[in-house]
Amino acid sequence: MKFNYWLPPSITTIRRGYTLSNFFSDLIAGTTVAIIALPLAMAFAISSGVSPEKGIFTAIVAGFLISALGGSRYQIGGPTGAFVVVLYAVILKHGYDGLVIATMLAGIMLFLMGVFRLGNVIKFIPYPVTVGFTAGIALIIFSSQMKDFFGFSIDKMPAQFVDQWELYFQQFSHVNYFSFSIAIISLILLVKLRRRLPKIPAPIVVITLSSLVVYIFNLPVETIGSKFGELPSMLPSPSVPDFSFDKIRSVFPDAITIALLGAIESLLSAVVADGMTGDRHHSNKELIAQGIANIASVLFGGIAATGAIARTATNIKSGAFSPFSGMIHALMLLVIMFLFSKLIGLIPLATLSAILIIVAWNMSEFHHFKAIALRSQRDDVIVLLTTFFLTVLIDLNTGVQMGIVFAGLLFIRRMSAVTDVKDIKQNFILSSLDEEEPNFDKNDAYSIADRVVPKEVEVYEINGPFFFGVADKLKEVLDFIEFPPKVFILRMRNVPIMDATGFHALEEFYELCKDDGITLVLSGVSKKIRLKLNRFGFDKVIGAENITDNIDMALIRTNEILKN
Numbered sequence: 001m002k003f004n005y006w007l008p009p010s011i012t013t014i015r016r017g018y019t020l021s022n023f024f025s026d027l028i029a030g031t032t033v034a035i036i037a038l039p040l041a042m043a044f045a046i047s048s049g050v051s052p053e054k055g056i057f058t059a060i061v062a063g064f065l066i067s068a069l070g071g072s073r074y075q076i077g078g079p080t081g082a083f084v085v086v087l088y089a090v091i092l093k094h095g096y097d098g099l100v101i102a103t104m105l106a107g108i109m110l111f112l113m114g115v116f117r118l119g120n121v122i123k124f125i126p127y128p129v130t131v132g133f134t135a136g137i138a139l140i141i142f143s144s145q146m147k148d149f150f151g152f153s154i155d156k157m158p159a160q161f162v163d164q165w166e167l168y169f170q171q172f173s174h175v176n177y178f179s180f181s182i183a184i185i186s187l188i189l190l191v192k193l194r195r196r197l198p199k200i201p202a203p204i205v206v207i208t209l210s211s212l213v214v215y216i217f218n219l220p221v222e223t224i225g226s227k228f229g230e231l232p233s234m235l236p237s238p239s240v241p242d243f244s245f246d247k248i249r250s251v252f253p254d255a256i257t258i259a260l261l262g263a264i265e266s267l268l269s270a271v272v273a274d275g276m277t278g279d280r281h282h283s284n285k286e287l288i289a290q291g292i293a294n295i296a297s298v299l300f301g302g303i304a305a306t307g308a309i310a311r312t313a314t315n316i317k318s319g320a321f322s323p324f325s326g327m328i329h330a331l332m333l334l335v336i337m338f339l340f341s342k343l344i345g346l347i348p349l350a351t352l353s354a355i356l357i358i359v360a361w362n363m364s365e366f367h368h369f370k371a372i373a374l375r376s377q378r379d380d381v382i383v384l385l386t387t388f389f390l391t392v393l394i395d396l397n398t399g400v401q402m403g404i405v406f407a408g409l410l411f412i413r414r415m416s417a418v419t420d421v422k423d424i425k426q427n428f429i430l431s432s433l434d435e436e437e438p439n440f441d442k443n444d445a446y447s448i449a450d451r452v453v454p455k456e457v458e459v460y461e462i463n464g465p466f467f468f469g470v471a472d473k474l475k476e477v478l479d480f481i482e483f484p485p486k487v488f489i490l491r492m493r494n495v496p497i498m499d500a501t502g503f504h505a506l507e508e509f510y511e512l513c514k515d516d517g518i519t520l521v522l523s524g525v526s527k528k529i530r531l532k533l534n535r536f537g538f539d540k541v542i543g544a545e546n547i548t549d550n551i552d553m554a555l556i557r558t559n560e561i562l563k564n
Helices: 009-016 020-047 052-069 081-115 127-144 146-150 161-174 177-196 202-217 224-228 245-277 283-299 309-317 324-344 349-364 366-375 378-393 396-418 468-475 500-515 527-535 538-542 551-563
Strands: 420-423 457-463 487-494 519-523
Touching (some): 009 324, 020 052, 020 081, 020 309, 020 349, 052 224, 052 283, 052 324, 081 245, 081 349, 081 396, 127 146, 127 161, 127 349, 127 366, 127 378, 127 396, 146 161, 146 177, 161 378, 177 202, 177 349, 202 349, 245 283, 245 396, 309 324, 366 378, 378 396, 457 551, 468 500, 487 551, 500 519, 519 551, 527 538
Parallel strands (some): 487 519
Antiparallel strands (some): 420 457
16 A cells, blocks of 8 residues: 555556557647757756756756656656756856755755655745745846846856846946847747747747847857857766765755755646646655656756746646656657757857746746735735845845745734633633623533632633743733732633643743742643643642643632632
């Protein structure tokens, strides 16, 4: 049973029956995706700071393994725009060898995430954080393309957004109008073809036309061949970089970002595929495949890879039946590289910049960004804008980390507002001192309204999770009691969970009661929380007889205390 749990769809599809008709469907879909993936793979590689063939290597190796081993029937893997910012920064700081080490570490992390079944945990990253860093990445991709769009002669591009635009303003008197014209025309054609002829692979059409124009008229614009030389026609032999503890330590934070980003992007792509097909992906299998694919990709001279949403959607729309379409897409790219490597060198970089500008716009999800920024509650807006601006102005690591931290803090604040400490006798809510609201439920079998509570007794109730975010509320209770009671009954029937800080607050509250000569009695303590209190030894401190199952037992215990 466990073995079958880990079998990828590529194997289960064959077990269920794979016909010749299914193969032809996959062949058409895989070939279509390969044609679209070729320019994107090269464009993402160039924008990441490496030569274009590394993008093709990635699409071939990682694309094949993600489809063969992954948990989605339709997922297409390869280099994506999400990684551009991170990879460029890593290469700038540590070189390509540093990127290889970081990606291999990220691959190991992704593999372990899948093995330990953490696929569902990734889904808990707040949506404003995802939209914020995605929009930030899109803006940085757009910014990085201005060099080739305007044909600026810049040897080394800075990684920072502000530094890039300072350099651009210095270069605006040196625009290459041939490059600029090709970029503008390419951009217009891409938009028009996408709207009017959506079934035609617009990037290939635009690349073919622009390459012919540049070649026939011998225009002075930069091409893949003029900048990177002739592309290889075969995959390189696998190679491993020199590892050292210092290198691992220096790239480890980037490896975490690559792993986290790869997990989010791949699972998001799988969810989109599920929505289009009605299928259900297996998130843990997908993470394992992503881990293996990333390690293999850099061993064969590639870069980091993940699930590509646009290519996956194209795969589905082209009639894909199984993961074999993704495997065929990778093999078709290998064939194209073998047959047409010399022709690929004729592609103008200005055209690739236009393609990536379209990718950046699609990636930005501007309508979602605007909806959260203008219509969502203030906390979500803070998380969104914090993540976005830190991603753009500092780096993706900082943006994602601070976005998650802010989201966590705001969530704690919301949870704190959910939990309140109430004076049951007076219907008084400690957590909302400016308002009073009745809490008596006529259908409540344990309602305090139906019971006689002695004058020397105070009854309070905690409603909601008792965790570190609400610990201070309990400490403040005694400050609001004018005359200290002889017995303090604390009802905990509505406390589903209790963490160590909550326990510590309860312990401190007991000590405060003890100092004031008050006996603390707990009521409605669940078996789960009672076990936790016993584990901490609190039953011996407070007395096991003072931990009761319900309010009736608590009042019986209270009367015993008052008689003594």
